[in-house]
Structures are given as C-alpha cells and as structure tokens.
Amino acid sequence: MKCAGEERNEFFTVPDLEKTALRAQTELLELARDGVILVDHAGVILSWNRGAERIYGWTRADAMGRKVHELLQTQFPEKEATIAAKLREHSHWEGELHQVRMDGSELWLSSHWTSQHGAAEPLVLQFNIDISARKKVEHTLRHSEERYRRFVDEDLTGNLIIRADGSILTCNAAFVRAFGFASVEAALTVNFTTLLRNRRDWTELFQEVSKHGAVERHDLEMRQPRGEPVYVAARLVGAFDEEGAINDLQVYLFNDTKRKRLEEQLIQAQKMEGLGTLAGGIAHDFNNILAIILGYASQLEGRQYKADQVPGAVKVIKEAVERGAALVQQLLTSARQAESRLSSVDLNALLREVERMLQATFPKMIGFKAELASNLPLITADRSQVHQVLLNLCVNARDAMPNGGTIRLESSVVTGEEVSRVFTGAEADRYVRMSVHDDGSGMTPEVKAHIFEPFYTTKERAKGTGLGLSVVYGVVNNHNGFVQVESTPGEGTTFHVFLPLHQATEEDGHGAPQTGQRKTGQPQTILLVEDEEMLRELGVDILSSEGYRVLTARDGVEAVEMFSTHRDEIGLVVCDLGLPRMGGYDAFMKMKEIRSDVRAIVASGYLEPSMRSEILKAGVIDTLQKPYDFNEMLARIRAIIGKAQSEDDHPQLF
Numbered sequence: 001m002k003c004a005g006e007e008r009n010e011f012f013t014v015p016d017l018e019k020t021a022l023r024a025q026t027e028l029l030e031l032a033r034d035g036v037i038l039v040d041h042a043g044v045i046l047s048w049n050r051g052a053e054r055i056y057g058w059t060r061a062d063a064m065g066r067k068v069h070e071l072l073q074t075q076f077p078e079k080e081a082t083i084a085a086k087l088r089e090h091s092h093w094e095g096e097l098h099q100v101r102m103d104g105s106e107l108w109l110s111s112h113w114t115s116q117h118g119a120a121e122p123l124v125l126q127f128n129i130d131i132s133a134r135k136k137v138e139h140t141l142r143h144s145e146e147r148y149r150r151f152v153d154e155d156l157t158g159n160l161i162i163r164a165d166g167s168i169l170t171c172n173a174a175f176v177r178a179f180g181f182a183s184v185e186a187a188l189t190v191n192f193t194t195l196l197r198n199r200r201d202w203t204e205l206f207q208e209v210s211k212h213g214a215v216e217r218h219d220l221e222m223r224q225p226r227g228e229p230v231y232v233a234a235r236l237v238g239a240f241d242e243e244g245a246i247n248d249l250q251v252y253l254f255n256d257t258k259r260k261r262l263e264e265q266l267i268q269a270q271k272m273e274g275l276g277t278l279a280g281g282i283a284h285d286f287n288n289i290l291a292i293i294l295g296y297a298s299q300l301e302g303r304q305y306k307a308d309q310v311p312g313a314v315k316v317i318k319e320a321v322e323r324g325a326a327l328v329q330q331l332l333t334s335a336r337q338a339e340s341r342l343s344s345v346d347l348n349a350l351l352r353e354v355e356r357m358l359q360a361t362f363p364k365m366i367g368f369k370a371e372l373a374s375n376l377p378l379i380t381a382d383r384s385q386v387h388q389v390l391l392n393l394c395v396n397a398r399d400a401m402p403n404g405g406t407i408r409l410e411s412s413v414v415t416g417e418e419v420s421r422v423f424t425g426a427e428a429d430r431y432v433r434m435s436v437h438d439d440g441s442g443m444t445p446e447v448k449a450h451i452f453e454p455f456y457t458t459k460e461r462a463k464g465t466g467l468g469l470s471v472v473y474g475v476v477n478n479h480n481g482f483v484q485v486e487s488t489p490g491e492g493t494t495f496h497v498f499l500p501l502h503q504a505t506e507e508d509g510h511g512a513p514q515t516g517q518r519k520t521g522q523p524q525t526i527l528l529v530e531d532e533e534m535l536r537e538l539g540v541d542i543l544s545s546e547g548y549r550v551l552t553a554r555d556g557v558e559a560v561e562m563f564s565t566h567r568d569e570i571g572l573v574v575c576d577l578g579l580p581r582m583g584g585y586d587a588f589m590k591m592k593e594i595r596s597d598v599r600a601i602v603a604s605g606y607l608e609p610s611m612r613s614e615i616l617k618a619g620v621i622d623t624l625q626k627p628y629d630f631n632e633m634l635a636r637i638r639a640i641i642g643k644a645q646s647e648d649d650h651p652q653l654f
Contacts, residue, residue, distance in 0.1 A: 035109070035128035041121040043067045055109075055130050057102030068126075072099040087115045087124065096131070108135040158232070158253040164246045166193035166202065178232075178255045180224045192251070195222045195230075209238040210246060219256075219478075231260040292320040321627060344378045345386060347432055347499075351409050354390045358407075362394075365404030372411045379432050380502050385475045392472050393436040393495050400440030400493060410435040419498050423482045428500035431481070439492040448487055472497075523571035524641060525549040529559040529584065530576050535628070539574075542630050548637070556582025560590045563598070571641040573600040574633070576626075585615055592619060599640060603628065 029036045029047075035055045038047035048063040056063075056072065063071060075098040076083065086093045094112045101107060109128040116122040158175030162168050171187050179195060181187040193202045201220060208215045214237045222230045232253040238246045296313045355368050390409075397407045412433050420426040443451070451469050472495075476483050480500050487493035526548050530536040533554075540550045551566060553559035556579040563570060573591065577584035584602050591598045602615060603624040612623055622636055 035126070035130075037068060037126040037128065039068050039124050039126065041123070043069055045071070046123070052128070055101075055107070055128065056099075062102075074099050083113075087113060087122070091115050091122075097128070107132040158251075158255065160187075160192070160251050160253075162192045162249050162251055164206075164248065166191040168192055169248065174255070175253065178230055178253065178257075179222075180226065180228065190225065195224075197221050197223060205234075205236060206246075209236050209249060213238055213240075220253075222253075229257070230255065231257045289320050289324040293317055296320075342380050342382055345381045345383045346376075347379055347386070347411055347434055348372045348376050350383065350387060351390065351411060351434065354387065354394065355409060358391075358394055362398055363404070366398055366401065367404075367406045369406055369408045370410075371408065373413060376411050376432065377413065377501055379499050381479055381499060382475075385479075386499075389472050389475050389497060390434070390436070392469065393497075396469065396495075397436055397438035397440065397493070400438050400442075405439045405492075408435075408437040410437070413501065414498070419482060422484060423498075426482065426498075428480075428502065430501040431498040432501050433496055433498050435494055435496045437492065437494040442489040442491050442493055443485075443487040444489055448485060451485065523569055525551060525566065525569045525571055526637065526641075527551045527553065527559065527562060527566070527570045527573045527575075529553045529556070529573065529579065529587065531555055531579050532576075539628070539630075542634070543637075546634060547643075555580040556584060556587035556590075559587045560594075563591045564594050567595050571599065572637060573598060574624075574637070575600055575602050577602050577604040585618075588615075588620060589618065601633075601636060601640070 029049050032049060032051045033054070035052035036047070036049040037045060037052055039045055045063050045066055045068050048058075048060045052063070053059055058071070068074070077095045077097070083093050083095075092112075092114055094110075097109045097111045099107060099109060108131050110131050111129075112127040113124050115124045158172065158178045160168055160171035160175050168188050168190065171184060173184070175181075176184055176187050179187065181190075193199065196202050197220075205215055205218065208218075214235070216235055218234045218236075220232050220234050222232055224230055233256050234254075235252040237250045239248050239250070241247050296317050300310065300313055351370060351372060355370055358366075359368055394407055401407075410433075412435075414431050414433050416426050416429045416431060419428075419431050473483055476497055476499070482498045484496040484498070485493065486496070524547070526543055528536060528539050528543065528550055530539060530552070531554055536552055536554070540552060543550045549569075551562055551570065553562045558581075559573070559575060559579070560582070563573065573588070575584045575587060579587065582590075584604075588598070588600050588602065591600070598619075600620050601622045601624055602620050603626050605626045615623070621640060624633060624636070
C-alpha cells in the first residue's frame with residue numbers, strides 16, 4: 001500500500017523529492033563503461049548496469065536477484081568479515097577482486113564499495129573496473145624480471161660495473177661466489193684492481209679498452225682477498241663520455257678455475273709419466289757418473305797417479321759431479337709442480353738442455369741432430385711447461401722409431417703472416433718456431449685427426465696413457481701459440497710449435513746476483529750452518545784456508561743460539577735451507593730479530609723462483625746452488641765481506 005508523497009521502486013521506496021535525482025544518477029550509471037552494481041546487505045543484486053553486462057557477460061535480467069559473489073565466484077584479497085567491518089566503520093572499502101565471467105574466463109577488477117552510513121541493513125554500491133589487461137602485463141613483467149634475476153644470479157659469469165678508478169658500482173652473485181665474498185655488500189667495498197695479480201694487468205686492460213672500446217677475451221689470473229688464485233676469461237666493455245674518456249666499464253668474468261686446475265693436474269700427471277719413461281736411462285747414467293768418481297778417487301787414494309796427473313784426475317771428478325748435479329736439476333725441473341710463471345726463455349738453450357738429457361736416457365740407437373737458428377730472440381713463456389712440451393714430443397718421436405733413428409730439433413723465426421695462412425687468430429707480428437722431426441712410422445690421416453684428444457693413443461696399454469700430445473696442445477694454446485703436424489705413413493712425423501714473439505721481460509729473481517756493497521770494517525767471521533758433517537768439515541777447511549774464522553752449526557736451533565752468542569763477531573751467515581729442527585729460512589728470521597742487519601747467503605739443492613723471491617725480499621743477500629761450487633762461494637763471500645787475506649797467499653783449490 002502506497003503512502004502519500006511516496007512512489008514504490010521495484011526494490012525500495014524513494015521519497016518523491018528524490019525521484020528526479022535518482023533517475024538522473026541511474027541514467028549516468030547506465031552510461032558508465034565500468035560495472036556498477038547495487039546490492040543489499042545479503043549481497044543480492046538490486047541493480048546491474050550496461051557496463052556490468054559488458055564486463056561479465058550476464059544481462060541485467062540474468063543477474064537481478066542473484067547473490068553477486070556466488071554469480072561471479074569472487075575471491076577476496078582479505079576475509080569478508082574484515083571487509084564488512086571496514087564498511088560499517090568507514091562506509092567505504094576498495095581493493096582488487098578476482099572474479100569469473102559468464103563464459104568461465106577469469107578477470108581482475110579494481111573494486112570500490114560505498115555503503116549507507118549508519119544503516120542497520122545498508123545497501124552497497126560497487127564500482128568495478130576491469131584491470132585484467134594491466135594485471136597480465138604486470139605478471140609478464142614480474143615473470144620476466146624474476147627470470148632475468150635468476151639468470152643473473154645463477155649465471156657462471158661474474159658480472160660487474162666498475163668506475164675508471166676500479167671501484168665497484170654493482171656486481172652479481174656469481175662474482176661474489178667466485179671471489180669468496182660474504183655478500184654483495186662486502187664485494188662493493190673492494191677495489192677491482194686489488195683482485196688482479198699485479199698493477200700492470202690493470203694498466204694493460206684499461207689501455208686496451210681506451211683504445212678499442214672493449215677487450216673481447218683476456219685470460220687473467222686474479223686473486224681472492226685471502227690470496228687464493230681465480231682464473232678467469234675476461235671481457236671488458238667501456239662506456240665513454242662526450243670527450244672520449246671512460247666513465248665506467250662493464251666487466252664479465254667467466255670463472256675458469258676448475259678447468260685450469262684440471263689442466264694443471266693433467267700436466268703434472270704427464271710429467272710423472274715422462275719421468276717414469278726416463279728413469280731407466282737416468283739410473284744408468286747416474287751409475288756411470290758414480291763409477292767415474294769412485295774410480296778416480298780410488299786411484300788418488302792409492303797414490304797411483306804422478307803429481308802432474310793429479311790436476312787432471314781432479315778435473316774429471318769435478319766434471320762428473322757437475323754432470324750429476326745437472327741431471328738432478330733437470331729431474332727436479334721436470335717433476336716440480338708449480339704455477340705458471342712467464343719469464344724470458346732462451347729456446348735454443350732449452351733445446352740443447354733437452355738434447356743432452358735425452359741423449360743420456362734414450363736408447364743408444366736413437367740419435368739427435370740440432371739445427372738451431374743463430375741469434376734466436378728470447379721468448380716470453382713458462383720455461384718448465386715448454387720443457388715439458390719438448391720432452392713429450394721427443395718421447396713421442398722415440399716411440400715412433402722402435403728400431404732406431406734420428407730426432408732432429410730445429411728452431412727459427414717466422415712471420416705472423418706466414419702463420420696466419422695456416423691458423424686463424426695468429427695476431428703476433430713474429431713467431432718462434434721449434435720443430436721436432438722423426439723418421440719413424442708416421443701417421444695415417446685418421447690417426448692424425450685425433451692425436452690431440454686426451455687419452456687417445458695407438459700405443460699398447462702399458463706403453464702410454466694418451467695424455468702426452470693433449471698436454472702439448474694445452475700448453476701451447478695457453479701461450480697463445482699453435483701446433484702444426486706434418487706426417488706421412490712410413491716417412492716420419494714433424495711437429496712445429498709456434499710461440500708468439502713479444503718483447504721478453506726479465507725473470508724475477510734470475511738476474512745477476514745482487515750482493516750489495518761491502519761495509520767498511522765488516523767482521524771476517526763466518527757462521528757455516530750445514531747438517532751434512534762431511535760437507536761442513538770441507539767448508540771449514542776451505543774457508544779457513546782462505547783466512548776466514550769459521551763457526552759451525554748442525555741445525556737451525558743451534559745456528560740461532562750460536563748467532564746470539566757471537567752476534568757482534570759474525571760478518572756473514574752461510575746457511576742451508578733444509579735443516580733439522582728448524583729450517584734455514586726460519587733460522588734466518590730468528591737471527592734477524594736478534595740483529596736486524598744480519599747478512600746471509602742461503603743454499604739449496606732446488607729453489608723455487610717464488611721461494612727465492614720471498615727470501616730475498618726478507619733480507620737474504622744471495623743464494624747458492626748445491627752441490628757447492630766453492631770457488632763461486634768464495635767469490636760471493638768476498639763480494640759481501642771482502643777478502644780475509646791476499647788472493648796470492650791462497651790459490652784456488654777448485
């Protein structure tokens with residue numbers, strides 16, 4: 001029943017005075033492209049505009065009287081009770097809803113709800129804006145960003161951006177892992193240049209980027225902050241300002257440490273195999289040396305030589321000792337496992353050294369012939385590794401000639417243009433070529449195609465592992481060189497090794513001995529520290545005969561005690577490195593604590609270049625190679641503390 005002044009709407013009663021305004025608002029809502037829905041307190045749909053029909057697909061007739069959230073399968077961003085509480089308190093709520101169209105497709109909406117403030121059972125007006133397209137773009141971008149971040153973080157390449165002064169602006173997780181940092185933040189506090197092996201590497205890289213804009217690939221040995229080596233293949237790209245100066249550099253570091261370690265192990269394993277190959281011949285040669293020494297010493301002991309024959313016998317004994325010492329030195333050089341060290345290398349001298357060693361160890365039916373270029377320039381290389389390359393090639397040549405033959409060693413200089421005709425990537429202007437030729441069985445094209453593959457061998461199982469030529473290839477490749485093979489079945493094989501010829505650098509610690517200037521009034525007392533009794537007694541005899549006062553010690557502890565007692569009398573310490581109880585280096589450091597200006601020469605049968613450099617930096621004046629050449633020892637002693645008496649009074653004994 002209608003009351004006066006009222007009109008009954010289909011869903012609720014509106015005073016006559018509001019009738020015109022409501023119609024106007026309804027017409028406006030019908031024109032809106034967004035979905036406008038009016039629901040009662042139970043969520044039943046009371047009004048459904050054309051925008052809602054367009055968005056959801058249901059007509060007004062389909063939607064009216066149905067519960068809105070059952071129809072649209074609404075998923076709320078928070079609990080419905082929480083939304084109802086906000087509506088009661090603020091008469092407003094907004095958020096994003098996940099709903100379903102009539103055809104079953106899903107969509108996202110930005111929804112704004114307004115309710116009657118203070119009403120017991122309020123009506124709720126919903127404005128729903130379709131944001132599905134935007135959400136799809138956001139999802140795609142987020143997925144792309146996550147994929148990119150995962151790619152960057154999981155990438156094996158350490159990526160970073162650095163300023164021209166080396167400070168790190170940003171870096172990824174792979175860089176952090178490779179260099180052992182605790183976090184990205186910790187890595188950003190370090191200057192990139194401090195991770196390089198030396199300052200020269202940074203200077204060369206920076207100059208290359210400044211000149212060409214980028215360094216495409218550069219093998220670098222870097223260091224973790226705690227000193228562990230990290231081997232990387234580096235790519236640097238510069239970003240320049242308008243004046244052509246570098247603003248910053250993008251750096252990509254591929255961590256190659258695992259491969260480098262495996263390569264070092266492979267080379268060392270091949271060294272051991274090579275030593276095994278040489279062991280029989282070395283033992284034979286060494287026994288001959290001992291027989292010579294023993295025979296001549298027995299003749300001298302029995303006084304079976306006339307006085308004028310004694311110098312000749314002594315000369316033969318001395319030459320035999322030097323020959324044995326050189327053989328031991330070559331063995332140590334071959335066997336030692338040391339990090340790659342580039343230095344100036346006389347390739348001709350190395351070829352002659354290998355020839356002498358192999359002549360003494362290979363079967364006598366294998367001959368050698370050397371055709372070496374005169375005035376061959378020095379190369380910059382790792383001497384030990386090039387020695388291993390020559391050894392491997394010669395062993396391979398020997399095995400190709402089971403019935404004997406000749407191994408020919410050659411050296412020459414060729415132009416980079418000549419090498420580039422055979423090998424792409426030959427960039428040096430000149431190359432040194434060393435060749436190893438045999439006149440053995442040769443190789444078929446099928447065998448030749450596989451010879452540098454690890455573990456590939458045509459030898460019997462007990463006669464080879466198939467590592468020799470793969471090591472040759474790896475070493476030469478690391479030196480930016482090339483290997484060429486010429487072989488014909490039945491006519492022999494020639495291996496040509498091309499190594500780039502750059503300006504050679506002085507090898508640290510291998511120049512002329514730096515003995516320093518003798519101090520005026522330097523004490524003439526020498527402390528001789530040697531654990532081998534016969535050597536110690538011989539040293540005392542020779543030094544005493546030269547007029548020096550000699551104190552002796554048998555081990556490092558006794559040497560320190562002796563030095564402490566006679567600190568002001570001792571002008572020079574001659575000390576073996578391999579001592580009982582306390583090593584020679586530690587003994588020297590203890591003496592240095594007692595007297596900071598202690599002067600010392602240390603001796604060793606084999607001294608690694610890195611160890612020699614370390615002890616010289618610590619203050620040791622010079623080093624001696626054992627077995628002692630006492631004439632050399634005396635010359636160095638005189639250079640440091642002067643002659644005890646006139647040389648004419650004491651002629652050289654050796």
